[in-house]
Amino acid sequence: MRKDTRNGQFRIRRLMVRDHGFRYATFQIIGYLDGERIRKKFKSRDEAIGERNRLAVLAANTDSGTRAINTRLTVGQVAEAESAFARLGEKSLSTAVEWFLTTYRPPVTQQNLLSAKTAFIADRKQHVRPMTLRDYEATLTDFVAFAANKVSNVHDATTGIVLDFLESRKVGAKRWNNLRGDLSAFFEWCKTPPRQWTRENPVVPVKKFKVVRSVPEIESAARLKDLFAFLETYTGDYGMPQPAGFLVPYFALATFAGLRPSVVEGEIFKIGQLADVSKVIDLDLGVIRVTPHLAKTKDVRQITIQPNMRQWLLNYPVRDFPICVPNLKVHVTNVRERWGLKGKDDVLRHTFISMHVAKFKSVGEAALQAGNSEAMLKRHYLNLVSESEAAEFWSIVPSV
Numbered sequence: 001m002r003k004d005t006r007n008g009q010f011r012i013r014r015l016m017v018r019d020h021g022f023r024y025a026t027f028q029i030i031g032y033l034d035g036e037r038i039r040k041k042f043k044s045r046d047e048a049i050g051e052r053n054r055l056a057v058l059a060a061n062t063d064s065g066t067r068a069i070n071t072r073l074t075v076g077q078v079a080e081a082e083s084a085f086a087r088l089g090e091k092s093l094s095t096a097v098e099w100f101l102t103t104y105r106p107p108v109t110q111q112n113l114l115s116a117k118t119a120f121i122a123d124r125k126q127h128v129r130p131m132t133l134r135d136y137e138a139t140l141t142d143f144v145a146f147a148a149n150k151v152s153n154v155h156d157a158t159t160g161i162v163l164d165f166l167e168s169r170k171v172g173a174k175r176w177n178n179l180r181g182d183l184s185a186f187f188e189w190c191k192t193p194p195r196q197w198t199r200e201n202p203v204v205p206v207k208k209f210k211v212v213r214s215v216p217e218i219e220s221a222a223r224l225k226d227l228f229a230f231l232e233t234y235t236g237d238y239g240m241p242q243p244a245g246f247l248v249p250y251f252a253l254a255t256f257a258g259l260r261p262s263v264v265e266g267e268i269f270k271i272g273q274l275a276d277v278s279k280v281i282d283l284d285l286g287v288i289r290v291t292p293h294l295a296k297t298k299d300v301r302q303i304t305i306q307p308n309m310r311q312w313l314l315n316y317p318v319r320d321f322p323i324c325v326p327n328l329k330v331h332v333t334n335v336r337e338r339w340g341l342k343g344k345d346d347v348l349r350h351t352f353i354s355m356h357v358a359k360f361k362s363v364g365e366a367a368l369q370a371g372n373s374e375a376m377l378k379r380h381y382l383n384l385v386s387e388s389e390a391a392e393f394w395s396i397v398p399s400v
Contacts, residue, residue: 010038010052012045024149033059043150046087054083111190111197114144116154120186131265139182142169154190154197159205166206173209180206216350218384221392224255224351227339232399238330247331248316248398249323251348256309256396257288258352258370262345263329270294272323281305283313295371303369308397315398351393353377358390 010031017026027048029040033055042048057079071078084093117140125133146165151157166179184203191198219227231251236242250268254261259268267290271280281288288303295301305313325331336342349370356366357377367374385393 010055012048012052014045015041029055031055050083050087053086054079057082109195109197111154111195113147113151113154113157116190116197117141117144117186120189123189129265135178136182136185139179140186143183154187155199157187157198157202159202162202162206174211177208177211180208216354216384217344217347218351218354219347221355221389221396224393225396227251228255228396229399230339231335234335236331237334238327242325242331243321245316246321246325247335248312249318249321250328250332251335252309252312252316253288253323254348255352256306256312256394257303258349258356259288259290259303260346261332261348263332267294268323269328272318272328277318277323281313281318283310286310290371299371301368301371306394308394311397315400354384355390355393358385358387359394 010029013028013030015026015028017024027042027045029038029042029048029052031038031052038055040048040051042051058075073081081093084096088096120140121133121137124136128136143165146168147157147161150161162180162183165183166176169175169179171179180203184201187198187201187203189195191201228248228251231248232245234247235244236246250261250272253259253268253271259271260266261268263269271277271294274280280290280294283305286305288305290301290303292300333342336344341347353366353370353372356369357363360366363377364374367377370377
C-alpha cells in the first residue's frame, strides 16, 4: 500500500465543543507525518501551534536534504526545541528556562479541587457565621462546576480561570467583590500549611472594584410613630391570631436599640432564643449587653436603654410578649411589605444610628452602641436628620 505523500502538511482548525452543559473552544491539528494521518486536539491555539511546529520538524527530518547537525539531542528533543523557539519568537529560550527554574514551585500535595472545597466548608463551619458559610458553599460549588473541564487539582487553577469565572457571572461591582472574596478565602486557606495544596493564591491579581456606598436610607419619625401605633393593635396575618402588640419588642429593639434585625441570624432573634432574656436586656441597670456569641462582629458592646425604649419594654415585657414567636419571619415580612420596608432589612438600624448621632452629638458613642467603626459612621451617618426630628423620634412611646 503506497503511503500518502503529503508529508509535513499540517493545519489548525478551531472547533466548538459542548460538555456537561459548558461550551468551549478547542483547536485541532490535521496533517500527515511520514505518510500517516495526524489528528490531535488542544485547549489553546498556542499549544496547537507549538505541536504543529514540532511535527513539521519531525516531518522535515524524515525527508532527504535536511541539514545535519552534530548534537547529543534525540530527534524528538530537537523537534521540541524547534517548537519552543517558534513559540518564543524573539525571546531567548535560555531566558524562558531560567524564569521557569526560578519561579516554578511544585505543590507540596496534590489535592482535587472538589475535595478541597468540601474540606474547606467543613473547616470554616466552626469559624464563620451560617450566612457566610452559605455564601462560600454557593460560590465554590459554581466555581468547581465551571472549572471542571479545565483543571483537576487546586494548584492547576490560574488567575485566568478565576477571571473567566467571575466574568461569566455577569454581576455588578459589589457582587463581583463578594465572589472574589469567597474565592480568595478558599485559595488562601488551601495555600496555608499544613495543606499547601497550592503555592500561590490565583485570586490576588484579580481586580477589586471600588464600590461607593450610597447614603443609607432611614425612616422619618412621623412614619415610625404610625408604624408603632399599628404594631400595638396588630395580631398577625398568618396562622392563629396573636396577642395585640406581639411584634412590638422585635421592632422596638431594632428601632430604638439598633440591634441587627435579621431573623435567624440577627442579634434580636438570638436574644429571643435565650432561656433568660433578662441577662441581656437589663432594665434595672438600663442596658442591653450584646456578647460575642450574639454579635455579628464577635465584639462585646453595651447599649443604653433610652427612656422611650424602656417604656416600650415595660408595656410589652418580653416574658409576656416573647421575641421568637412561631412563624416570626412570616409575620415580620408581612409587616415590612405592608409598610414598604421589604428589602430594607437594616433601615430601622440605620435610623437608630442617625437619630443617636443627631441627639447626642457623639459619633464615637453611636459607634460603640451600634457595633460599627467610628470611621464608617463619619462617612455615612452625619447630618442626616435635624435635632427636632431626632427629638420627635426619641419621644415615640406606647399609646397607653
